[in-house]
Amino acid sequence: MTDDALPTAPAAPPPGRFAYDCPLRWSDMDAYGHVNNARFLTLYEEARVAMMFVDARVQGRPLFTAGVVIARQEVDYLRPVTYDTKAAAAAPATVRITLWPEDVRQASFAVRYEMHDGDTLVSRARSVLVAYDVAAERPRRLTDDELLFLHRSAADGAAGTAAPGVPAEVPAGGE
Numbered sequence: 088m089t090d091d092a093l094p095t096a097p098a099a100p101p102p103g104r105f106a107y108d109c110p111l112r113w114s115d116m117d118a119y120g121h122v123n124n125a126r127f128l129t130l131y132e133e134a135r136v137a138m139m140f141v142d143a144r145v146q147g148r149p150l151f152t153a154g155v156v157i158a159r160q161e162v163d164y165l166r167p168v169t170y171d172t173k174a175a176a177a178a179p180a181t182v183r184i185t186l187w188p189e190d191v192r193q194a195s196f197a198v199r200y201e202m203h204d205g206d207t208l209v210s211r212a213r214s215v216l217v218a219y220d221v222a223a224e225r226p227r228r229l230t231d232d233e234l235l236f237l238h239r240s241a242a243d244g245a246a247g248t249a250a251p252g253v254p255a256e257v258p259a260g261g262e
Contacts, residue, residue: 104185104186104187105134105137105138105142105185105186105187105240106183106184106185107133107134107137107138107183107184107185107186108181108182108183108184109130109133109134109181109182109183109184110179110180110181111130111168111170111179111180111181111182113170115129115130115170116170120169120170121167121168121169121170122167122168122169122170122182124162124164127162127164127202127210127212128160128162128212130182130184130202131162131184131186131200131202131212131214133184134184134186134200135186135198135200135214138186138198138240139151139155143236146236148232148236150230150232150233150236151218151233153218153219153220153221153222153227153230154218154219154220154221154227155216155217155218155219156216156217156219157214157215157216157217158195158215158216158217159213159214159215160212160213160214160215161212161213161214162210162211162212163210163211163212164209164210165208165209165210165211166204166207166208166209166210167209168182168202168204168209182202182203182204182209183202183203184200184201184202184203185200185201185203186198186199186200186201187199187240187241188237188240188241189241190215191229191234191237191238191241193228193229193234194217194218194226194227194228194229195215195216195217195218196215196216196229196237196241197213197214197215197216198213198214198216199211199212199213200212200213200214218233
């Protein structure tokens with residue numbers, strides 16, 4: 088892929104997508120001054136937790152408390168994120184991650200992600216999650232509330248309606 092072919096970030100995430108401005112830490116950096124490839128998964132995890140747990144609670148819906156586990160992760164690394172060029176005394180270094188659920192089933196679902204460093208798309212990823220009963224140590228069905236949250240979020244992302252919540256400083260638009 089050439090530099091010209093890399094898409095850029097819109098001023099706000101696409102309607103219906105959850106946006107998270109994820110802080111970068113010095114410990115995310117590798118010996119080359121780049122954010123380490125394994126740390127991308129940690130950054131995606133932070134955004135996913137913000138959507139699934141924090142945003143759901145803001146909506147008054149404590150969800151996924153019985154448990155959920157990762158069954159599969161796929162990451163496409165498109166461009167390096169260079170930590171030293173991001174560091175600034177005036178503002179914390181961040182990347183913007185937009186994410187949305189898809190392929191929602193009775194006991195599993197996927198989460199799609201896009202990571203932007205400024206206006207540059209640097210990575211895409213997809214996680215498959217399985218509802219899991221931590222106490223019983225076995226898979227479980229998603230609850231009706233969890234399914235509603237996921238179906239609504241997935242439909243909002245696909246239909247272009249407003250996201251249920253956006254912790255980043257981004258207007259979500261009206262529902």
